[in-house]
Amino acid sequence: MKIMACLKSLHVRHLKYVFISLFVLSSFAHAQSNLTIVITEGMSNARPIAIVPFKWTGETVLPESLSDVIASNLQRSGKFSPVKMVDMPQFPTNDAEVDYAAWANKGVDTIVTGSIEPTANGSFIVNFQLIDILRAQLTGGSTKTMVNNQIVEVADHIVLNQKSEITEGEFRQHAHIISDRIYENLTGEKGAFLTRIAYVVVRDRETEALPYQLAISDYDGANEIRLLSSPEPLMSPTWSPDGNKLAYVSFESGKPQIFVQNIYTTERTRITDYPGINSSPAFSPDGNKMAMVLSKDGNPEIYVMDLQSKRLERITRNRAIDTEPEWTPDGKSIVYTSERGGKPQIYQVNLSTKRSKRLTFDGEMNLGASITPDNSHLVVVNRTQGDYHIARQHRASGDMLVLTKTFLDESPSIAPNGSMIIYSTLHEGKQVLSLVSLDGRFKALLPATEGQVKAPSWSPFLL
Amino acid sequence: MLTNNKFRTLLIALAATSLMACQTGPSDSELEAEKNAQAEAAQEQAQQEQARAEAERVRVEAAKAEQMQRAQEMAEEMKNELVNQNVIYFDFDRSTIKSDFASVLRKHAEYLVKNPSQVVVIEGHADQRGTPEYNIALGERRGKAVENFFLTEGVSASQLSVVSFGEEKPAVMGASEYAMAQNRRAVVVYQ
Numbered sequence: 001m002k003i004m005a006c007l008k009s010l011h012v013r014h015l016k017y018v019f020i021s022l023f024v025l026s027s028f029a030h031a032q033s034n035l036t037i038v039i040t041e042g043m044s045n046a047r048p049i050a051i052v053p054f055k056w057t058g059e060t061v062l063p064e065s066l067s068d069v070i071a072s073n074l075q076r077s078g079k080f081s082p083v084k085m086v087d088m089p090q091f092p093t094n095d096a097e098v099d100y101a102a103w104a105n106k107g108v109d110t111i112v113t114g115s116i117e118p119t120a121n122g123s124f125i126v127n128f129q130l131i132d133i134l135r136a137q138l139t140g141g142s143t144k145t146m147v148n149n150q151i152v153e154v155a156d157h158i159v160l161n162q163k164s165e166i167t168e169g170e171f172r173q174h175a176h177i178i179s180d181r182i183y184e185n186l187t188g189e190k191g192a193f194l195t196r197i198a199y200v201v202v203r204d205r206e207t208e209a210l211p212y213q214l215a216i217s218d219y220d221g222a223n224e225i226r227l228l229s230s231p232e233p234l235m236s237p238t239w240s241p242d243g244n245k246l247a248y249v250s251f252e253s254g255k256p257q258i259f260v261q262n263i264y265t266t267e268r269t270r271i272t273d274y275p276g277i278n279s280s281p282a283f284s285p286d287g288n289k290m291a292m293v294l295s296k297d298g299n300p301e302i303y304v305m306d307l308q309s310k311r312l313e314r315i316t317r318n319r320a321i322d323t324e325p326e327w328t329p330d331g332k333s334i335v336y337t338s339e340r341g342g343k344p345q346i347y348q349v350n351l352s353t354k355r356s357k358r359l360t361f362d363g364e365m366n367l368g369a370s371i372t373p374d375n376s377h378l379v380v381v382n383r384t385q386g387d388y389h390i391a392r393q394h395r396a397s398g399d400m401l402v403l404t405k406t407f408l409d410e411s412p413s414i415a416p417n418g419s420m421i422i423y424s425t426l427h428e429g430k431q432v433l434s435l436v437s438l439d440g441r442f443k444a445l446l447p448a449t450e451g452q453v454k455a456p457s458w459s460p461f462l463l
Numbered sequence: 464m465l466t467n468n469k470f471r472t473l474l475i476a477l478a479a480t481s482l483m484a485c486q487t488g489p490s491d492s493e494l495e496a497e498k499n500a501q502a503e504a505a506q507e508q509a510q511q512e513q514a515r516a517e518a519e520r521v522r523v524e525a526a527k528a529e530q531m532q533r534a535q536e537m538a539e540e541m542k543n544e545l546v547n548q549n550v551i552y553f554d555f556d557r558s559t560i561k562s563d564f565a566s567v568l569r570k571h572a573e574y575l576v577k578n579p580s581q582v583v584v585i586e587g588h589a590d591q592r593g594t595p596e597y598n599i600a601l602g603e604r605r606g607k608a609v610e611n612f613f614l615t616e617g618v619s620a621s622q623l624s625v626v627s628f629g630e631e632k633p634a635v636m637g638a639s640e641y642a643m644a645q646n647r648r649a650v651v652v653y654q
Contacts, residue, residue: 235595251626256627276625321601426591429636
C-alpha cells in the first residue's frame with residue numbers, strides 16, 4: 001500500500017519529469033524530504049507579490065497547496081517577497097473579485113489568484129491569473145485598443161490567464177510550472193523551478209552497510225529518491241543535457257570507474273575502467289561527448305571521449321595536475337583546474353588547437369570552475385587567506401567577486417537559468433548543501449535530516 | 464630276482480651316492496632356501512636402512528618445518544607489526560614523504576622484497592580542503608609517492624597498486640586541524 005501510494009504520487013502522465021520506479025543496488029528508498037530550504041540572507045529589494053490561496057470547490061483534501069508551493073518558489077528565487085496571508089486585505093479567486101485599491105494601499109503591485117475545480121473523471125481544473133495592480137488602477141480594469149482596425153476592450157492588466165487540467169499526482173509539478181510562468185513574465189528570465197538536483201548522501205560509515213548514496217530530488221529537496229547505494233564512495237554526479245541521465249564516479253569495485261545511468265529506466269553503463277584516476281565526468285552541450293580526467297598515462301590529464309565510438313582524445317599534456325573539466329556553452333572549449341603554475345588555477349583550452357590560457361589570477365587558488373549559461377561569468381571555488389568560498393569572475397573584465405561567507409565551500413553548480421548556485425559547505429560540522437544567488441545577495445541552506453550531503457549538480461530545464 | 468645281499472649292496476651304494484652328493488655340495492632346494500634367506504636378510508637390512516633414512520628424513524623435515532614455521536611466524540609477526548604501522552601523514556597540499564616516515568616505509572619495503580607474493584594496495588587520501596576532484600588527484604600523488612619509495616627500495620611493481628579516495632573516506636570526521644592532519648595520509652593495505 002505504501003509503495004503504491006509512493007508510486008502514484010510520483011506518476012506523471014505527460015511529462016518525463018518524475019517517473020522513476022526501479023532502483024539499483026538499493027531497496028525502495030523514497031524519503032519524503034531529506035532536505036529543506038532555510039533562507040539565511042534575503043534581499044532587501046525583493047519585490048512584494050501576493051499569491052492568494054487558490055479556491056478549491058471540491059470536498060476532498062488536496063494533495064498539495066498550489067499557492068504555498070508557488071509562494072515558496074518565488075521567495076527562494078530571492079527576487080520576490082510573498083505577502084503573508086494575515087497581511088492580505090481580501091481573498092479574491094479571479095480578477096473580477098479583486099479590489100485593486102485595497103492591494104495598492106498595502107504596497108502590493110502584483111497578485112496571483114486561482115481556483116481549483118474537481119472533474120467527473122477525478123482530475124482537476126486549475127485556473128490562475130497574474131494581475132498587475134498598478135496597470136489595473138490606471139485602466140480601471142479595462143482599456144480600449146485597436147485590433148484589426150477595430151476598437152476593442154481589453155483587460156491588459158491581466159498579464160497571465162491560464163487554465164489546465166491536472167491529475168492528483170501533478171500538483172507539485174504544476175505549481176512549479178505556474179511559478180516558472182510567473183517568474184519569467186516578471187523578470188524576463190526563464191524560471192528554474194521545474195528542475196531537479198542530484199547529490200551524494202554519506203551516512204554513518206561505522207553503522208551503515210551502504211553509507212554512500214546517490215540521490216535526486218526536486219530543486220527544493222522535495223521528492224527525494226535514492227538511485228544507488230554503495231559500500232564505497234560515489235562522486236561527481238552530473239546531468240546529461242537532456243536531463244534523462246546522470247554520469248558519476250563509483251568506487252564500488254574498489255577503484256574509480258565512470259558510469260552513466262538513465263534515471264527513468266535505471267539502466268546503467270560503465271563508461272571507463274582505466275588504471276588510476278577515472279574522475280570528473282562532464283557531458284558536452286550536445287550530449288555526444290564526455291570530458292573526463294584519467295591518469296592512465298602517468299598523471300591526471302583531461303580527455304574527451306566520443307560516447308558512440310568510445311574513442312578517447314587527450315586534451316592536456318603536462319606533469320602537473322589537470323582536473324575538473326567543464327564545457328563552454330558553445331562546446332568548443334573546456335575550462336579546467338591546473339596546478340601547472342604552482343597552485344591550482346583555472347585555465348581554458350581550445351579543443352581544436354589544444355592551446356590553453358590561464359583565466360584566474362585572484363586569490364591563492366581557484367578550483368572547480370563552471371560557466372553561466374550565457375557565458376558571461378565563471379563560478380569557482382576561490383581560496384583567499386586560507387578560506388574557501390564560492391566566487392564569480394566576469395569573463396570579459398576578469399573582475400572577481402566572492403559570493404559566500406560559509407566554511408569550506410566546494411562543488412558549485414549553476415541553475416540552468418543562471419540565477420542561482422547550489423554548492424556544498426560545512427555547517428555545524430556537517431556537510432550540507434547551500435544556495436547563493438549569482439549576485440551574492442540571496443543565501444539559503446538546505447539542511448539534511450540525515451547524513452552528510454555533497455557534490456550537488458543542478459539539472460537542465462526539464463520542460 | 465635280487466638276492467638279499469645284492470639288494471643290501473645296492474642300498475648302500477645308493478646311500479653312498481646320495482651321501483657323496485651330500486658331501487660335494489648343497490642340493491638345489493637347499494641353494495634356493497639359502498638364496499631366499501640371504502635375500503630376506505638383505506631385504507631386512509634394506510628395510511632397516513630405509514626406515515633409518517625415513518626417520519632421518521622426517522627428522523630433517525620436522526626441523527625444516529619448524530625452521531620454516533619459525534620464519535613464517537617471524538614474517539607473520541613482522542607483517543602484523545607492519546599492518547599496525549601502515550599509515551603515513553602529509554603536509555597540506557603536499558605529497559613529499561616526510562623523513563619521519565622513511566624508516567617505517569623501509570620496513571614495509573624490506574618485507575615486500577622478502578615476500579614477493581605479498582601484494583599491497585596503497586591508498587591515497589586528502590583532507591576536506593579544496594574540491595573533491597582536485598583531492599582525488601592529490602591523493603593519487605601521495606599514493607604514488609609511497610609507490611615510488613617502494614620501487615626504489617627494490618619492491619617489484621607487480622606487488623604494488625595505488626587507489627586514491629581523495630577526501631571521500633576521512634579517518635577522522637570534522638574540520639579541526641587535528642582531523643585534517645589525520646586525513647592527509649597514505650595507507651599501505653596488505654591484501
